[in-house]
Amino acid sequence: xxxxxxxxxxxxxxxxxxxxxxxxxxxxxxxxxxxxxxxxxxxxxxxxxxxxxxxxxxxxxxxxxxxxxxxxxxxxxxxxxxxxxxxxxxxxxxxxxxxxxxxxxxxxxxxxxxxxxxxxxxxxxxxxxxxxxxxxxxxxxxxxxxxxxxxx
DNA sequence: GCCAACGTTGGC
DNA sequence: GCCAACGTTGGC
Numbered sequence: 001x002x003x004x005x006x007x008x009x010x011x012x013x014x015x016x017x018x019x020x021x022x023x024x025x026x027x028x029x030x031x032x033x034x035x036x037x038x039x040x041x042x043x044x045x046x047x048x049x050x051x052x053x054x055x056x057x058x059x060x061x062x063x064x065x066x067x068x069x070x071x072x073x074x075x076x077x078x079x080x081x082x083x084x085x086x087x088x089x090x091x092x093x094x095x096x097x098x099x100x101x102x103x104x105x106x107x108x109x110x111x112x113x114x115x116x117x118x119x120x121x122x123x124x125x126x127x128x129x130x131x132x133x134x135x136x137x138x139x140x141x142x143x144x145x146x147x148x149x150x151x152x
Numbered sequence: 153g154c155c156a157a158c159g160t161t162g163g164c
Numbered sequence: 165g166c167c168a169a170c171g172t173t174g175g176c
Contacts, residue, residue, distance in 0.1 A: 007161095009162090034171085034172095035171095055161080055162060055163085056161075056163080057162090114163080131169085132168075133162095133170090134162070134169075134170055134171080136161090
């Protein structure tokens with residue numbers, strides 16, 4: 001079982017949205033980056049956990065934990081011309097984009113701010129903290145995961 | 153296969 | 165809203 005960090009803009013789809021979904025579960029679709037796709041398609045497994053990270057907002061940081069409840073499968077929003085995630089190069093035979101399903105596990109009483117994460121030497125080297133990092137899905141080591149949980 | 157131009161991300 | 169950093173596209 002592996003650990004991850006998944007970014008989302010709270011105004012678009014934040015942890016509050018996930019909490020209110022039926023079964024508190026949602027397909028993590030619309031990812032259009034190959035590295036992130038590869039991780040969802042090839043590496044993420046049912047039972048993995050991920051930090052839910054709010055990006056592009058007043059207080060960027062980790063706001064809770066989600067479980068991966070369905071492993072990588074084709075992101076069909078790429079087939080839909082009406083979708084903002086439509087990709088004409090994606091086909092049924094060669095879906096090009098993948099998604100996983102995530103389920104709400106918990107929301108932290110307060111955000112673990114990006115600034116806070118940056119302050120801890122124990123988290124040096126964490127992928128999301130890398131300079132210029134824009135990847136919306138990044139791996140988290142067991143040591144990093146456990147350390148961050150002590151900050152809650 | 154190079155690389156300039158372009159679009160996007162995301163912290164600030 | 166700014167802009168640095170990054171990924172993708174497409175002409176050559």
